[in-house]
Amino acid sequence: MYRSRFAWWPLHRRRGRLAQEPGAAMFQGLRVSLTLWYCVVLGAALVLFGVALYFGVQYSLLTPIENDAAGHARAHVGQWLSESPFRGACPLLAPYAPPGQFGAPSGQPFTMNEIVVCFDQNGSLPSYENTTGLPSAFLNNNLVKSALSTGQPATDTVNGGGTRGSIYRYAQVVPNPKGSGYVGVVLIGESIQAQQNALSLLLNLLLAIGGVALLGAGLGGLFLANRALAPARLAWSNQQRFIADAAHELRTPLTLLRADAEVLLRSREQLAAEDAALLEDIVAEANHMGTLASNLLTLARLDNSSSHQEHEVVDLEDVAHAGARRIQALAEQREISVQVESNETALVIGDPTLLEQAVLALLDNAIKYNRHGGHVTVRTRRYGPGTLHCAEHCRSSWRHAERDQHARSGDDRHPYAAPGTWEFDRPP
Secondary structure, three states: OHHHHOOOOHHHHHHHHHHOOOOHHHHHHHHHHHHHHHHHHHHHHHHHHHHHHHHHHHHHHHHHHHHHHHHHHHHHHHHHHHHOOOOOOOHHHOOOOOOOOOOOOOOOOOOOOEEEEEEEOOOOOOOOOOOOOOOHHHHOOHHHHHHHHHOOOEEEEEEOOOOOOEEEEEEEEEEOOOOOOEEEEEEEEEEOHHHHHHHHHHHHHHHHHHHHHHHHHHHHHHHHHHHHHHHHHHHHHHHHHHHHHHHHHHHHHHHHHHHHHHHHHOOHHHOOHHHHHHHHHHHHHHHHHHHHHHHHHHHHHHHOOOOOOOOEEEEHHHHHHHHHHHHHHHHHHOOOEEEEEEOOOOEEEEOHHHHHHHHHHHHHHHHHOOOOOOEEEEEEOOOOOOOEEOHHHHHHHHHOHHHHHHHHOOOOOOOOOOOOOOOOOOOO
């Protein structure tokens, strides 16, 4: 029911068509890999751009406030030392001074709303200082004590609550005009809630736009990867079609050629010895070429994921012994011994025909590239509990049989050769 419901959808039909193409699983993996790389590259670029933009905007918004607070703090320190009627006492200690307010220092007009309080040399607020209406977070003296301990300006950001929001604090120590030490600290606060709101909005926009961009990159990446792999899929399909057609076209004349030669060999007594030997060579070569044609068909069928495969429980030891028996005649011609070793039962779920084809291909290469009088060892193993569904491994073993056996055959003359024995093992 669900299949008929969505059969009209173009993407569904296209996906189904792609899934039926030869090598669909391989190209699907390539397409996903390319798309992931597109998304990773775009994501990295978006992250770098977003980080640079966010910190650039943060610098442009907060730096003027920091500079303004530092300038005002220095101006207020000068005002404290020059205008205090008690020469060293904070002007806010006057009984009727407004809360948190200084007069505008000479030559330093205020450009932003700020609050100012004075602390004594111990980092404490005098009990009679008027701080009505000032946020308690702003009046916390931890920043003041930090400035007194280092003798350098100190800054932080606190939450003033209410309508003030975030407050940027700047603490500046006031040196003692009569000697060493400090007479107090000027603490300035400026609201940065508007700037924080702007930065939060910018961050949300960057995250939203980045997410949408990555989603679009994923969809666009799938489309571009599909377009980029179209020539490769076409070439792969043509290659598989050529292999299958060539194998079919070769098998018929080879069968007729072998049949004609066998018919002539029935009258061996009437033929010269040289002619009989030539006919026997024709039969042998026809058999060999027929085997090659069958192997080509097998390769084409293995690479076509839509082909049907039999799945049943197979004993690898039986497959190894069967392959060794079938290859024994070829091994005896080169005086190569073939030995099968198996210490335990190794059962797998797969196609027995394909398994036997893979073993024969491996053994054929092991004998072909071995030294005269050498040996080939077929060893079956079992790794871990349970059984193995080896359809994909059988397919891979068949495709890479020649390469693997070049590497393990022991023929020093072959570039891939290495001394040792060949093993047909269950992959890890």
